[in-house]
Amino acid sequence: MLILILYFFIFIVFLQVLYYLVVFGKFAFAKAQQTTAKKISISVIVCAKNEEENVAKFIPILAEQDYPDFEIVLIDDASSDNTLEVFEAFEKQYSNIRLVKVENNEAFWGNKKYALTLGIKASKKDYLLFTDADCYPTSKDWITAMSSQFTMQKTIVLGYGGYERIANSFLNKLIRYETLLTAIQYFSWAKVGRPYMGVGRNLAYKREEFFNVNGFINHIQVRSGDDDLFINEAATAKNTAISFTPESFTYSKPKTTYKDWLIQKRRHIATAGHYKTFDQFQLGTFYCTQLLFFVLSIILLSFQFEWIIVLSIIFVRYLCAWIVVGCSAGKLKEKDLKYWFPIVELILIFTQINIFITNLFSKPVNWK
Incomplete structure (x- = not known):
């Protein structure tokens, strides 16, 4: 035996x-990437629900990106705090900010995909770059770095969304390792020619890719997955690229309790059950x-x-x-x-x- x-x-x-x-x-053994600025129009899309503190801190960082042609589409998903008021103040302050106000819809109540769909339809640029309301880019060249990977064939770009370090926290190391391992997996499979997911904290695609698969309609009943389920459906070996230069990274504040992190991971793992076989x-x-x-x-x-x-x-x-x-x-x-x-x-x-x-x-x- x-x-x-x-x-x-x-x-x-x-x-x-x-x-x-x-x-x-x-x-792991891929050569370092080169960033060559592309002259393409970008819509940066941020969807927020009850994120007034985060958007107050991070939207100015997005607005100060060193990129010649971009707009920021801010989507307020029926927030009950002051997120909408913060967005309205930014709309007055920055000329390239577009505001989308989402009201509760009985058929799509609490569904982020519905809110994102309205924001995507309201965007005016050919290429869409997504991040979350609690995320911020590491440099003023974030848009440049992510968009540099677009080509005539590569119309989807997967980026890295990491988490901040917390000193002397083992939970923080566990969270960051899980995020690192996930990134290794989806970056590697994309390079193999089998892209299967991306993270909404740092993801870009050409506007037409959204409409080619009828948006989120095929998994609209799944509350999560506006990022990974969309990529699982739309990404192919021919149309997908990855971006891993440090200038292209975004960061978020990590969970600080094991319980909160466990709730987050339960949602992610449940969503993976809807991936291709x-x-x-x-x-x-x-x-x-x-x-x-x-x-x-x-x-x-x-x-x-x-x-x-x-x-x-x-x-x-x-x-x-x-x-x-x-x-x-x-x-x-x-x-x-x-x-x-x-x-x-x-x-x-x-x-x-x-x-x-x-x-x-x-x-x-x-x-x-």
Whole structure:
């Protein structure tokens, strides 16, 4: 029996190494990108619901972008706080700000996709660049960096949306590692030619891509997924590019309690259940092999069965994973995470199992 477990363990590690070196290596070992400014018109779209403090801080950063031709479309999704008043003040202050006021609609109440659709239709530029109300770009060249990846063929650009660092917070490291791993995955699969998701914190596409798939209509009943489900449907090997220069990054304030972060991740994992079959399969296979790697390692080492071989295989797996995660972390300015990799990886795996089981018995909370 133990010899069969060993053979199965070797197969699982082989799959893990394939993921890290063959797939994730596409991004980890990619050459640095060059930013060449494009003369294209950009609509920056921000949808907010009860975000008065965040929009007061971050909209001026967007308005001060060093880009010759852009507008900012601010969407107030029936906020009950002073978000609309803040938006109206910015509309008076900046000539390139366009305001969209969304009233509660019985058929689409609380559905962010409905609000975004109104904002997209109100935009006047050919290319759309999205970020969230609680996000801010790292430089005045954010629009330039993201739009530089557009070509005649590449009409969708996936960017990186990271989280701020909080000193001496292990939860912060866990959140940032999960975000890093997610970015490694969607950047790598895009480079392989199988783009499957993007994040609404930093995402761009040509206006026509939205209408080519009839907007969000095919998944309008799913409250979340205005970013990843749209990309899962619209993105192809031919029309999708990635942007990973530091100037293209956006950042958000991370959750500060495990409970709040868990609620957020429950929503994200539930949305992944609506991905295309292949994308669900590759994601599921990766996470299953991660779990099985730890379980089988513990079983084999507990019985000290061929322990030298087992330890050697474990070392090879960790070396490959650490190199790929480390190179990727360097590209995305998250270098400190590579030193915490073995610990945060293990905790994240069992957190995801907890979320999956919880989602089986209750629905996650969606748009505020």
